[in-house]
Amino acid sequence: MLAAIMNSTEAKNLYRTDYSRLKGELAGHGEAWIHEIREAAIARFAELGFPVKRDEEWRYTNVNAIATIPFERARYDIEGLAPDTVGRASLGLLETSQAVFVNGYYSAELSSLRGVSQDVKVGGLAAALNEGAEWIESHLARYASYRDHAFVALNTALMQDGASVYVPPGRIVQEPIHLLFISTGGKKASVSHPRNLIIIGKGSQVTIVENYAGPEKGNYFTNAITEIVVGENAVVDHYKLQRESDEAFHVATLQVCLGRSSNVSSHSISLGGALVRNDVNVVLDGEGGECTLNGFYMVSGEQHVDNHTRIDHVKPHGTSRQLYKGVLDGKSRGVFNGKIYVHKGAEKTDARQTNNNLLLSLDAVIDTKPQLEIYNNDVKCTHGSTIGQLDQDAIFYLRSRGIGVESARRLLTYAFASDVIGRIRIDSVRAQLDKLLAAKFQKDS
Amino acid sequence: MLEIKNLHAKAADNEILRGINLTINAGEVHAVMGPNGSGKSTLAHVLSGRENYEVTAGEVIYEGKNLLAMTVEERAREGIFLAFQYPVEIPGVNTTYFLKAALNAVRKHRGLKELDAMDFLALVKEKMKIVEMDQGLLNRPINEGFSGGEKKRNEIFQMAVLDPKLAILDETDSGLDIDALRIVANGVNALHSKERAMIVITHYQRLLNYIVPDYVHVLFDGRIVKSGDRQLALKLEEKGYSWIEEQVQKNQPVNL
Numbered sequence: 001m002l003a004a005i006m007n008s009t010e011a012k013n014l015y016r017t018d019y020s021r022l023k024g025e026l027a028g029h030g031e032a033w034i035h036e037i038r039e040a041a042i043a044r045f046a047e048l049g050f051p052v053k054r055d056e057e058w059r060y061t062n063v064n065a066i067a068t069i070p071f072e073r074a075r076y077d078i079e080g081l082a083p084d085t086v087g088r089a090s091l092g093l094l095e096t097s098q099a100v101f102v103n104g105y106y107s108a109e110l111s112s113l114r115g116v117s118q119d120v121k122v123g124g125l126a127a128a129l130n131e132g133a134e135w136i137e138s139h140l141a142r143y144a145s146y147r148d149h150a151f152v153a154l155n156t157a158l159m160q161d162g163a164s165v166y167v168p169p170g171r172i173v174q175e176p177i178h179l180l181f182i183s184t185g186g187k188k189a190s191v192s193h194p195r196n197l198i199i200i201g202k203g204s205q206v207t208i209v210e211n212y213a214g215p216e217k218g219n220y221f222t223n224a225i226t227e228i229v230v231g232e233n234a235v236v237d238h239y240k241l242q243r244e245s246d247e248a249f250h251v252a253t254l255q256v257c258l259g260r261s262s263n264v265s266s267h268s269i270s271l272g273g274a275l276v277r278n279d280v281n282v283v284l285d286g287e288g289g290e291c292t293l294n295g296f297y298m299v300s301g302e303q304h305v306d307n308h309t310r311i312d313h314v315k316p317h318g319t320s321r322q323l324y325k326g327v328l329d330g331k332s333r334g335v336f337n338g339k340i341y342v343h344k345g346a347e348k349t350d351a352r353q354t355n356n357n358l359l360l361s362l363d364a365v366i367d368t369k370p371q372l373e374i375y376n377n378d379v380k381c382t383h384g385s386t387i388g389q390l391d392q393d394a395i396f397y398l399r400s401r402g403i404g405v406e407s408a409r410r411l412l413t414y415a416f417a418s419d420v421i422g423r424i425r426i427d428s429v430r431a432q433l434d435k436l437l438a439a440k441f442q443k444d445s
Numbered sequence: 446m447l448e449i450k451n452l453h454a455k456a457a458d459n460e461i462l463r464g465i466n467l468t469i470n471a472g473e474v475h476a477v478m479g480p481n482g483s484g485k486s487t488l489a490h491v492l493s494g495r496e497n498y499e500v501t502a503g504e505v506i507y508e509g510k511n512l513l514a515m516t517v518e519e520r521a522r523e524g525i526f527l528a529f530q531y532p533v534e535i536p537g538v539n540t541t542y543f544l545k546a547a548l549n550a551v552r553k554h555r556g557l558k559e560l561d562a563m564d565f566l567a568l569v570k571e572k573m574k575i576v577e578m579d580q581g582l583l584n585r586p587i588n589e590g591f592s593g594g595e596k597k598r599n600e601i602f603q604m605a606v607l608d609p610k611l612a613i614l615d616e617t618d619s620g621l622d623i624d625a626l627r628i629v630a631n632g633v634n635a636l637h638s639k640e641r642a643m644i645v646i647t648h649y650q651r652l653l654n655y656i657v658p659d660y661v662h663v664l665f666d667g668r669i670v671k672s673g674d675r676q677l678a679l680k681l682e683e684k685g686y687s688w689i690e691e692q693v694q695k696n697q698p699v700n701l
Contacts, residue, residue: 391533400527401547401550405517415586418537
């Protein structure tokens, strides 16, 4: 099913041609402001091209496979959905707070938002753009920078739809808002550019679950961006679960901007995909902001997963806590690159970063690189990373009590992941994840 | 129950067991004593199936079966229990969860019904009394942050729950103060039965004041150089291991 191979110049041109052909029909095409942003983004993409190994941020992740496949633009293909796809991907969350996207396009027929109160706006970005909503214009594409990231530029130029969420000030949204992105993975390799904008008003509180799912097999490419703008004193709990097809490519940027005294937890869980790159960028843009970044990745076979995070402490009294953990089996490869950047004005910053990796096979590889850049003396920052194998003494201990060797390995792997999984505050998501991990284990062993 | 014949084993290129012969019947308590490096712990680990050791000669028959052909977990399910000299700390694995999984694996193997959470808890509560263990420890990760005494009690507690036929206690007394030693020894004695055999490995005679063995064996340089009853342990305490060493090195028969 692998499509024809191009060289990367041809690929670049393919997307530029796509853009020229489509620009008159893309969402919000009548609006000058978005048109200007798209023009700038495609021009920047043409300059940057697809990243190569000598780009420092892409040293360990080769995107040649993405650059050389002539992906077709994905369509809204509801017939392509396997029966009960939505049900199986539901994570046990309430179906009445669920927005479903098929190949990146909002599906009104599959979504149900009855449980979401009227003044909280959840829906498709294309519709919000075409309506000319003021909050879209002031925020969309103002945070995720297309200047230095080719995939962000590509998404910004070609984005069509995705999720838009607007929570007005002072609202406590009880039920998690579930944004479910399903790829159908049709016969031809296709690309979607989901674009999500989430605005949380002052003093509000909300839980958002971004859930990317696909068929077991299928060669497609998801190039997603989520921008979250967190108002003063607001609290956001964000989850991203990625379990694309075994043959899929997934490149995504989560860009979060924190207002004064706001509090954000991000949980990024990556299980699927052949080649996955997650960028999580957080800017603590107001005094006293607090962010927690939790991450878990578990890969096997020939999967490649790259987690790049960057936390910018811009204002004083910011706190960041980061724990990323990875389990790598088979010939899989992982990358963790975590940067903490403390700006000149960010006194009393308190930042901690940890990355722990468990290698289950001799052929699995992880490159881990924690980085601190500090331009202020009055801060407290620590970072550390570890790479290890399962403890043979512990395996023997468990087996000596009658537990089988595979169960012992599984138990110890769960144990390794347990603290980061335990930080998931939605019970049903945690329970579902336990099942997914068990299934992944079964498949691999 | 257990027959060890001419057992040789090595770790890396180092021969540690050099011909062990030992027969153990149900209901018997055998003490194995010996100086550091004599092969006591190696014997315990070889019997439980530790893969770091290679058996180079000899055989071990357990309940009529070839023990050396069984995996670690098969031996455990067949009723062999090793109380570790250094119990392993396993962060992230809850003690209750672990023990229930272990017990049910053993029960399944023996054709018994697996216990549900309620029945398991009732069993556990009863067995905890044997070693005066604090129930709070059950909700903690295995051995994590336990004191030395708590770890050893936890071993005997697990033994009580798993109900083995052959228990091997590897220096269970080492590092314990007298109160902890008494509690652990009382626990072991409470588990003494006609059906169960025990191998008590120790460096010190002191433990044998509390756990009275039927037989005492002295292990030196990978061989049992002397066997006897409890009096042997007392003599050994009096004369010290160096005395045995001298005799062995002079190639003299060991006479106490």
